[in-house]
Amino acid sequence: MKKKAWSVLSVIALAGTLVAGCGNSAQPVANSGSTSVPVQGGGAASTPAKMENKLVIAGNGATVEKLMKDEIFKKFNEKYPDVKLSYVSGVSTEIVAKVKAQQNSPQIDIAIVEGGEQEKGRTEGLWQPITATEISNAANVSDDLKVLDNSGVTVNFTPMGISYNSELVKAKGMPVPESWNDLTRPEMKGNLTLTDVTSNFGRSTLIMLAYTNGGSEKEMEEGFKKLETIAGYMPTFAKSAAQLQQNLQSKTSAYTAWTMARSITQKKSGLPLEFVFPKEGANIVPNVAVMVKGAKHPEAAKEFINFLLTDEVQNMYASKLYYNPATKVNLPDEIKKQLDFDRTRVVNFDYSVLGNKTGEWVDRFNKEIAPRVGK
Numbered sequence: 001m002k003k004k005a006w007s008v009l010s011v012i013a014l015a016g017t018l019v020a021g022c023g024n025s026a027q028p029v030a031n032s033g034s035t036s037v038p039v040q041g042g043g044a045a046s047t048p049a050k051m052e053n054k055l056v057i058a059g060n061g062a063t064v065e066k067l068m069k070d071e072i073f074k075k076f077n078e079k080y081p082d083v084k085l086s087y088v089s090g091v092s093t094e095i096v097a098k099v100k101a102q103q104n105s106p107q108i109d110i111a112i113v114e115g116g117e118q119e120k121g122r123t124e125g126l127w128q129p130i131t132a133t134e135i136s137n138a139a140n141v142s143d144d145l146k147v148l149d150n151s152g153v154t155v156n157f158t159p160m161g162i163s164y165n166s167e168l169v170k171a172k173g174m175p176v177p178e179s180w181n182d183l184t185r186p187e188m189k190g191n192l193t194l195t196d197v198t199s200n201f202g203r204s205t206l207i208m209l210a211y212t213n214g215g216s217e218k219e220m221e222e223g224f225k226k227l228e229t230i231a232g233y234m235p236t237f238a239k240s241a242a243q244l245q246q247n248l249q250s251k252t253s254a255y256t257a258w259t260m261a262r263s264i265t266q267k268k269s270g271l272p273l274e275f276v277f278p279k280e281g282a283n284i285v286p287n288v289a290v291m292v293k294g295a296k297h298p299e300a301a302k303e304f305i306n307f308l309l310t311d312e313v314q315n316m317y318a319s320k321l322y323y324n325p326a327t328k329v330n331l332p333d334e335i336k337k338q339l340d341f342d343r344t345r346v347v348n349f350d351y352s353v354l355g356n357k358t359g360e361w362v363d364r365f366n367k368e369i370a371p372r373v374g375k
Contacts, residue, residue, distance in 0.1 A: 051080070051300050051303060052297040052299060053083055053084060053300075054086075054296075054297055055084070055085050055109050055110070055297050055300040055301060056086045056088065056107060056108050056297070057088070057110045057111075057112070058087070058088040058089070058095045058098070058110070058111045058112070059087070059088075059095070059113075060092075060112070061090065062242075063321055065087060067316060067317075067320050068087055071316060072307075072308070072313055075307075075312065075313070076304060080300075080303070083300055088108060091199075091241075092113035092114040092118075095113055095117070096113060096117045096120060096126065099121065099126050099292055100121075103293075106295055108292050108295075109297045109298070109300070109301045110289060110292070110304060110305060112155065112287055112290075113290065114200050114285055114286065114287060115285065115286040115287075115351060116200060116203070116349075116355070118147065118286075118288040119352070119354065120355045121151075122149060122151040122152075123355050126290075126293060127151045127152055127290040127293060128290075128293045128294075128298070129150040130150055130153065130291055131150050134302050135309070137306045137310060138305075140309060141153060141154055142326065142328070145157065145286060145326050151290060152288040152291075153288065153290075153308075153309065153326075154286045154288050154326045155288070155289045155317070155326050156286075156287050156314070156318075156323035156324060156326050157284045157285060157286040157287065158259040158260050158262075158284065158285055158323050158324060159282055159283070159284050159346070160201070160208070160257065160258070160259055160283050160284070160285060161258075161259070161275055161276050161278060162180070162182070162183070162256070162257050162275075163255070163257075163258060163262075163263040163266075163273045163274065163275050164176065164177060164254055164255045164273065164276070165251065165253075165255075165271070166274045168251060169254055172191075174187050175187055176274075176276070177276050178279050179278050180208045180211075180282075181212055181226070183205070183209070183226075183230055183257065184209075184230055188233045189232070189233040190233065191253060192230065192233050192234055192255045192256070193244055193248065193255070194230065194234065194237055194238065194244075195238045195241070195243075195244060196238070196370070197361055197365045199238075199240065199241070201244070201257055202237065203354070203361070204257070204285070205257040206220070206224070207283070207349060208223075208278070208280070208283065208347065209223040209226040209227060211223075211347055212226075212280045217350055217353045217357070218350070220357075220361065224364065224365075224369065227365075228369055231369050231373050231374075232372055232374065232375050234374065237370065237373065241258065241262065245262075248266065249266075249271060259285055260275045260322070260339070261323050263275040264338055265322055268322075277342060279345075280347075281342075281345035281346060282347060283348070283349050289308055291305065309327055311329045314329045315331065318331050318335050318339060319331070319332065322335075322339065
């Protein structure tokens with residue numbers, strides 16, 4: 001398989017620069033208000049003169065929402081106590097759709113979405129470009145995690161792969177997966193759960209099946225052939241990560257394809273899951289913080305995104321949610337070991353292709369793959 005350099009967006013390589021020309025960047029929206037607030041703990045420091053006193057953030061639910069509300073919001077308000085923070089939970093596809101529907105009157109200031117959906121929003125002009133001048137901590141983000149056109153900032157990432165219930169696999173004498181093609185083995189029948197291709201997990205699996213068999217996101221035929229075989233092993237494709245999780249917890253499935261972060265989280269909760277980074281490699285899933293174009297609270301938004309890149313929050317992402325940090329930060333040895341994987345085998349997807357082709361893949365999945373379920 002052709003190796004690709006590790007990067008979030010291979011479209012950057014195609015463009016030849018991290019700031020590819022796609023027309024003039026939109027100008028920052030006007031500030032909507034000003035508030036001067038003493039920093040908690042005393043002293044003469046204050047919030048930026050033009051910072052607003054409200055901020056609406058959208059992102060994933062469940063454990064991500066809990067960490068955000070219980071810890072990250074609390075820490076931010078210790079510094080800026082007069083900024084009222086609100087959270088809108090949902091999956092990345094839902095959030096991007098909501099932002100698009102609200103274009104004439106944005107109700108969300110910041111969205112934290114997966115890389116594929118961030119790129120989709122970028123091509124649709126949903127995000128306000130932001131620079132390292134406006135967000136100083138962005139300079140600490142690794143170059144291979146930079147986002148095209150300064151249209152967002154990667155705040156963490158996690159690799160895709162295959163997870164399996166070690167106890168079930170041992171008890172039933174089933175194989176420990178090593179390859180994406182292991183998902184097509186007959187032993188998987190009745191023991192496998194995957195999401196459909198509207199989900200990032202299902203879409204990534206489809207693309208990696210293509211790569212493993214000589215294709216790519218530009219040549220998907222082999223991926224669809226393999227997925228047709230897999231469809232016959234399952235009673236249905238799951239519609240969400242929550243459904244995958246339920247199937248694993250109920251032990252109706254022993255294998256799935258999703259991220260390392262989710263696998264470790266479930267293992268910590270008592271499910272005997274092991275994560276495999278397949279021998280052919282896999283993509284990474286970046287979580288990107290973006291400022292919505294026309295956001296009503298842009299100065300507070302910039303300050304919050306900057307806060308997400310502090311060592312304190314980056315450590316929270318790693319130790320609480322098992323996401324790899326986007327910046328170089330010192331982690332406890334145990335966490336560092338848990339988050340380690342072979343980065344030389346990362347497969348870099350061309351997100352411009354994903355943005356253009358996902359709709360076509362979903363249509364083909366619904367016509368050719370979904371009818372093959374259980375057959």
